[in-house]
Amino acid sequence: MSDYTPQPENKFTFGLWTVGNIGRDPFGGPVREQKTPADLVRLLGEVGAYGVNFHDNDLIPIDVMPSEAEAIKKDFREALDETGIVVPMATTNLFSDPIFKDGAFTSNDPKVRAYALQKTMNAIDLGVEFGAKIYVFWGGREGTETDSTKNPVEAIKRNREAMNFLCDYVRDQKYDLKFALEAKPNEPRGDIYNSTTGHMLAFIATLDHPEMVGVNPEVAHEHMAGLNFVHGVAQALEAGKLFHIDLNDQAFGRYDQDFRFGAVNLKSAFFLVKLLEDNKYDSSRHFDAHAYRTEDYEGVKDFARGCMRTYLILKEKAAQWNADKEIQALVAEINADDGSMGGYFGKYSSEKAKALKAQPFDRSAIAARGLQYERLDQLTVEVLLGVR
Ligand code: DIG
Numbered sequence: 439m440s441d442y443t444p445q446p447e448n449k450f451t452f453g454l455w456t457v458g459n460i461g462r463d464p465f466g467g468p469v470r471e472q473k474t475p476a477d478l479v480r481l482l483g484e485v486g487a488y489g490v491n492f493h494d495n496d497l498i499p500i501d502v503m504p505s506e507a508e509a510i511k512k513d514f515r516e517a518l519d520e521t522g523i524v525v526p527m528a529t530t531n532l533f534s535d536p537i538f539k540d541g542a543f544t545s546n547d548p549k550v551r552a553y554a555l556q557k558t559m560n561a562i563d564l565g566v567e568f569g570a571k572i573y574v575f576w577g578g579r580e581g582t583e584t585d586s587t588k589n590p591v592e593a594i595k596r597n598r599e600a601m602n603f604l605c606d607y608v609r610d611q612k613y614d615l616k617f618a619l620e621a622k623p624n625e626p627r628g629d630i631y632n633s634t635t636g637h638m639l640a641f642i643a644t645l646d647h648p649e650m651v652g653v654n655p656e657v658a659h660e661h662m663a664g665l666n667f668v669h670g671v672a673q674a675l676e677a678g679k680l681f682h683i684d685l686n687d688q689a690f691g692r693y694d695q696d697f698r699f700g701a702v703n704l705k706s707a708f709f710l711v712k713l714l715e716d717n718k719y720d721s722s723r724h725f726d727a728h729a730y731r732t733e734d735y736e737g738v739k740d741f742a743r744g745c746m747r748t749y750l751i752l753k754e755k756a757a758q759w760n761a762d763k764e765i766q767a768l769v770a771e772i773n774a775d776d777g778s779m780g781g782y783f784g785k786y787s788s789e790k791a792k793a794l795k796a797q798p799f800d801r802s803a804i805a806a807r808g809l810q811y812e813r814l815d816q817l818t819v820e821v822l823l824g825v826r
């Protein structure tokens with residue numbers, strides 16, 4: 439049994455906006471004082487995080503004077519040096535300023551679309567300055583409240599044009615940087631384009647440089663769409679496109695709750711950790727979440743520690759599941775193969791097709807087999823409940 443202390447190799451990261459969330463919601467103002475980026479880095483150092491991520495304006499407020507920006511960056515750099523915290527990912531805030539009220543890259547106003555490209559290029563420069571290797575795009579305002587306002591085909595083309603331009607910017611600058619696209623079905627817009635990780639994977643395939651672009655799936659966002667998050671992540675992994683991941687939790691059928699990792703759906707969190715660890719996922723484990731509005735900064739630290747502890751406990755449970763003799767015997771039985779069908783799989787041939795069309799099958803005998811999934815799932819639940 440480990441003591442669940444986070445280690446650098448876990449690559450646990452938090453955004454400045456997560457532990458720096460001051461508790462505003464649509465029905466109430468702040469409940470915590472705003473901390474500086476440097477102080478948030480120190481808080482993350484105290485709880486044992488590996489890295490910190492930021493939107494451009496989390497670090498440098500949008501209208502700050504250049505001299506103040508330099509002072510903020512200096513303080514931030516000092517805190518990074520002091521704590522050893524690194525910056526694996528950066529992103530652009532293309533959703534807070536009123537100019538983005540109707541989107542950024544998909545806005546109907548070409549001035550907004552052009553400004554969004556300028557802001558993103560500057561934000562990419564800032565992220566690279568602090569060592570970011572992954573750049574996330576979350577198009578929070580790229581959507582509509584009514585489809586009378588925008589041709590959805592045109593919106594896709596505008597999104598693609600922006601992505602292609604920015605991929606070429608990164609290539610032109612010779613930055614060692616990859617893009618990770620983050621989907622969300624709605625909120626703050628009534629509907630957001632490229633609403634799930636699956637949509638993003640399809641969109642990436644249409645870009646000029648798809649090799650530079652992957653996905654950043656978020657638990658809460660796929661749950662908002664009523665989807666099995668583990669299956670979406672598995673599809674991204676299998677396609678070699680899981681460049682980053684936003685871990686948190688979310689009750690189905692709710693607004694974006696961004697709860698502490700594992701706070702709601704422990705079983706799906708377990709299967710997610712098992713998938714990531716079994717597949718030796720090696721990028722950041724980013725907790726894009728925030729503490730309850732009820733908390734002070736000690737509670738924020740409890741939140742951050744809880745995210746990391748729950749991940750490490752579930753990582754240990756996954757190893758236990760993989761080593762459990764009764765479970766593994768069942769898994770072997772479920773996947774038993776007498777080799778008799780082997781000649782029909784793999785690459786197609788007309789001989790295979792001809793032979794398979796002649797192959798007799800005793801459907802009722804095959805269907806009569808009991809698969810023991812109830813037993814396997816109960817054993818899984820008992821691993822999670824700590825009684826095995
Ligand atoms: C929200 O889930 C989004 C923004 O916070 C940010 O752009 C992205 C980075 O993880 N997640």
Ligand code: MN
Nearest residue numbers: 656658694696
């Ligand atoms: Mn979210």
Ligand code: MN
Nearest residue numbers: 620656684726
């Ligand atoms: Mn996110």
